[in-house]
Amino acid sequence: MKKKTLFTLTLIAASALLIGACAPLETVSAEAAPVEPAAEVAQASVAPVSMPANNGNGGNSMQDRNGSGNNPQEEDCDGTLSFVPAEALTQTEIDGLSFMREEEKLARDVYLTLYDVWGLPIFQNIASSEQQHTDAVKGLLEFYGAADPVTDDTIGVFANDDLQALYDQLVEKGSLSLADALEVGTTIEEIDILDLQEYLAETDDPNITMVYENLLKGSYNHLRAFVSQYEGESGESFEPSYMTLEGYNEALLNASSGHGEGGQGGRGRGRGGNGKN
Numbered sequence: 001m002k003k004k005t006l007f008t009l010t011l012i013a014a015s016a017l018l019i020g021a022c023a024p025l026e027t028v029s030a031e032a033a034p035v036e037p038a039a040e041v042a043q044a045s046v047a048p049v050s051m052p053a054n055n056g057n058g059g060n061s062m063q064d065r066n067g068s069g070n071n072p073q074e075e076d077c078d079g080t081l082s083f084v085p086a087e088a089l090t091q092t093e094i095d096g097l098s099f100m101r102e103e104e105k106l107a108r109d110v111y112l113t114l115y116d117v118w119g120l121p122i123f124q125n126i127a128s129s130e131q132q133h134t135d136a137v138k139g140l141l142e143f144y145g146a147a148d149p150v151t152d153d154t155i156g157v158f159a160n161d162d163l164q165a166l167y168d169q170l171v172e173k174g175s176l177s178l179a180d181a182l183e184v185g186t187t188i189e190e191i192d193i194l195d196l197q198e199y200l201a202e203t204d205d206p207n208i209t210m211v212y213e214n215l216l217k218g219s220y221n222h223l224r225a226f227v228s229q230y231e232g233e234s235g236e237s238f239e240p241s242y243m244t245l246e247g248y249n250e251a252l253l254n255a256s257s258g259h260g261e262g263g264q265g266g267r268g269r270g271r272g273g274n275g276k277n
Contacts, residue, residue, distance in 0.1 A: 089144055093208060096199040097141050098149045102163050103195060104134035104215070107188050109155045109167060114174045114181045122229055126185070126222050133215050140211055179234040185226035190242040192219045193251055220255035227252070 089097075108130035115123035134150075141148050149159045156171070158164040170188065174181035196216045203209060227238045240248040 089146070089205060093203050093205060094144075094146050096202060097137055097146060097208065099160065100195065100199065101134055101137040101141060102149055102158050102160050103192060104130055104137060105150060105153070106158065106163050106167050107192060108134060110170050110174065110184065110188060112155055113171050114184065117175055118178050118181055120178065120181070122225060123181070123185070126225065129218055129222070133218060136211050136215065140208060143207070179230060182226055182230035182233055186223060186230060186238065187241060189219050189223035189226060190240060190248075193223065194242060217254075220251050224252055224255040
């Protein structure tokens with residue numbers, strides 16, 4: 001089984017990123033980080049996701065297409081026209097990106113807040129990975145000309161009311177004890193895994209699929225890291241609150257083997273924090 005999966009996304013770069021005259025097309029790639037051994041779970045992270053650049057025209061790129069709109073458009077090297085997506089996204093895909101943008105921000109915000117409370121490195125380390133996750137989804141929103149729900153990047157501020165309530169609930173619980181804080185980490189990763197798996201099933205866009213699969217790999221690793229430290233701190237065996245036992249075991253297997261494919265394994269979507277607290 002390969003320890004690394006190479007993701008390659010070939011896109012036409014935005015004209016604003018070109019230096020001088022037209023530059024040749026480049027292939028941008030991102031490698032998922034190798035899975036950390038169990039002894040180093042506090043350092044769990046995922047490699048940055050390489051994203052397409054914003055179209056640079058200040059508008060909705062989906063409205064710029066002509067004719068059938070099935071192909072990218074290019075003009076002569078005048079720096080005025082950028083890549084046009086081959087196909088428009090469905091509303092379901094847009095809604096999914098919007099939600100995941102804030103859900104990944106929630107993970108970052110909770111972990112940074114709990115790091116301030118407890119000073120445990122795992123929260124700071126994984127928060128850095130979650131920053132990469134939310135930035136990756138932001139890149140997709142910009143690439144497709146969709147609105148970014150994060151108009152205020154302040155920690156603990158969310159446009160989605162359900163995520164706002166979930167953030168408040170998780171921070172309150174995580175402030176009770178270190179074991180509770182680590183369990184909050186497992187909760188966030190379980191929910192994230194379920195949502196990513198469901199959104200993956202709702203899209204056939206290759207760019208979205210590539211990013212979601214990369215984020216899913218990171219969440220598998222994060223879940224394993226939090227479970228390991230929770231069990232060490234609490235002295236109790238971890239039991240999943242949102243995922244089925246089968247889905248949870250599969251997630252740990254995926255984290256251990258370094259690949260991200262896996263079944264749904266969930267009781268339903270994790271949105272809004274439904275499930276055992």
